[in-house]
Amino acid sequence: EDKVVQSPLSLVVHEGDTVTLNCSYEVTNFRSLLWYKQEKKAPTFLFMLTSSGIEKKSGRLSSILDKKELFSILNITATQTGDSAVYLCAVVPIDSNYQLIWGAGTKLIIKP
Amino acid sequence: GAVVSQHPSWVICKSGTSVKIECRSLDFQATTMFWYRQFPKQSLMLMATSNEGSKATYEQGVEKDKFLINHASLTLSTLTVTSAHPEDSSFYICSAKQGPTLEAFFGQGTRLTVV
Numbered sequence: 001e002d003k004v005v006q007s008p009l010s011l012v013v014h015e016g017d018t019v020t021l022n023c024s025y026e027v028t029n030f031r032s033l034l035w036y037k038q039e040k041k042a043p044t045f046l047f048m049l050t051s052s053g054i055e056k057k058s059g060r061l062s063s064i065l066d067k068k069e070l071f072s073i074l075n076i077t078a079t080q081t082g083d084s085a086v087y088l089c090a091v092v093p094i095d096s097n098y099q100l101i102w103g104a105g106t107k108l109i110i111k112p
Numbered sequence: 113g114a115v116v117s118q119h120p121s122w123v124i125c126k127s128g129t130s131v132k133i134e135c136r137s138l139d140f141q142a143t144t145m146f147w148y149r150q151f152p153k154q155s156l157m158l159m160a161t162s163n164e165g166s167k168a169t170y171e172q173g174v175e176k177d178k179f180l181i182n183h184a185s186l187t188l189s190t191l192t193v194t195s196a197h198p199e200d201s202s203f204y205i206c207s208a209k210q211g212p213t214l215e216a217f218f219g220q221g222t223r224l225t226v227v
Binding site for chain 2: 034036041042043044045048088099100102103104105
């Protein structure tokens with residue numbers, strides 16, 4: 001059965017710290033992996049990763065995919081209280097019509 | 113990025129009534145729309161996939177007669193929760209994509225409370 005596992009489930013750090021969130025997957029016919037940030041409402045798209053070893057970067061956030069070891073990490077440097085959210089990882093299998101397989105999410109709390 | 117507008121943001125209704133939630137793609141043609149349900153502290157659960165002009169494909173365990181989905185145009189899909197019960201109270205989110213692209217965009221979500 002296809003599955004996506006995120007770790008840790010929750011994380012509390014202080015402002016300014018760097019965090020690394022993990023997403024591992026077991027999915028038949030992997031196509032791509034997506035990261036989302038969810039605050040109070042719907043998820044906001046962060047990154048889509050399709051190729052191994054190519055880092056995607058957006059400001060203080062970056063992400064990379066390892067298709068050999070079947071995982072991805074999301075890094076956030078110099079964290080701010082506004083980074084507090086649930087970070088969701090999802091995998092898109094080939095020929096799935098974009099039916100995502102979701103991880104349970106990592107709840108990140110940034111303390112001032 | 114593309115914009116998907118979901119309406120209403122929140123709704124409270126009485127048991128037994130029906131509620132309609134709209135999902136609109138504002139600046140692109142949404143050939144495929146997805147409806148999700150999210151319970152507190154849980155991940156998103158796909159309810160159904162709808163392609164424009166076709167009947168929606170429901171996930172196992174989702175009652176198609178209870179959760180009516182219409183995707184009659186390339187910019188609008190609706191989810192109607194019929195004869196709502198308190199256990200239908202949840203956060204419903206739509207997402208939309210255009211053509212074969214992988215990236216989908218989410219609506220703001222609708223908080224439904226059935227009393």
